[in-house]
Amino acid sequence: MFRQLILGALDRLPARCAICHAWPSRVLCDGCVARFAQPVPRCSTCALKVPDGVRQCGACLTHPPPLDACLAAVDYAWPWSDCVAQFKFGGQPGWAGALSTVLRSTPWVEPALEQADRVLPMPLSRERLAERGFNQALLLARKLDANKTEAALLLRTRDTPHQTALPREERQRNVRGAFAVEPLRVREITGRRIVLVDDVMTSGASLYAAASALRLAGAAHITALVLARTE
Numbered sequence: 001m002f003r004q005l006i007l008g009a010l011d012r013l014p015a016r017c018a019i020c021h022a023w024p025s026r027v028l029c030d031g032c033v034a035r036f037a038q039p040v041p042r043c044s045t046c047a048l049k050v051p052d053g054v055r056q057c058g059a060c061l062t063h064p065p066p067l068d069a070c071l072a073a074v075d076y077a078w079p080w081s082d083c084v085a086q087f088k089f090g091g092q093p094g095w096a097g098a099l100s101t102v103l104r105s106t107p108w109v110e111p112a113l114e115q116a117d118r119v120l121p122m123p124l125s126r127e128r129l130a131e132r133g134f135n136q137a138l139l140l141a142r143k144l145d146a147n148k149t150e151a152a153l154l155l156r157t158r159d160t161p162h163q164t165a166l167p168r169e170e171r172q173r174n175v176r177g178a179f180a181v182e183p184l185r186v187r188e189i190t191g192r193r194i195v196l197v198d199d200v201m202t203s204g205a206s207l208y209a210a211a212s213a214l215r216l217a218g219a220a221h222i223t224a225l226v227l228a229r230t231e
Contacts, residue, residue: 067224
């Protein structure tokens with residue numbers, strides 16, 4: 001509780017903008033968010049950029065993912081890759097407030113949250129949680145909608161190697177069966193609208209594996225919300 005109060009206070013303190021270095025400002029000033037977080041056309045089910053007027057990319061049309069919708073705020077490129085690195089690997093959980101605001105401001109994110117029955121963060125394994133000290137997806141989810149966020153409904157059943165250096169097919173094998181719904185709480189998923197939250201989406205393998213577990217539990221609709229999407 002004390003830690004949460006401290007983090008909340010830090011979110012409200014004046015800061016130097018991490019991008020343009022304006023001072024005093026918030027950690028991300030309005031000008032930089034307006035400049036670097038402009039909405040772009042994205043595939044409705046994997047959030048890759050697509051030409052204007054195109055709803056889905058060819059890959060999703062050929063092999064539909066287990067998501068009904070996927071929304072991403074920004075590309076995983078400068079300056080957002082640096083911001084995520086500070087948040088995720090720099091031991092700075094206070095970034096969750098600023099980054100969740102960027103995500104919430106993305107078109108269609110607010111309606112997705114309003115319609116959701118549950119907001120579920122992508123879970124970390126015990127090993128990864130101990131290594132990092134916090135689950136960045138959980139912090140984002142709580143900032144998006146604390147009342148609907150459930151941290152223990154979707155479970156990570158085993159640790160998996162880092163996905164970054166793996167080719168797409170290996171990533172899919174790597175996370176197959178790595179997620180499950182808490183067996184005693186399946187009824188909380190069946191027939192419900194679920195929002196899945198994560199910080200970065202690369203190949204989508206982890207999100208798709210988690211969504212498949214939710215489908216098996218009877219989820220009626222699944223939307224993924226990610227802060228940043230690789231190209």
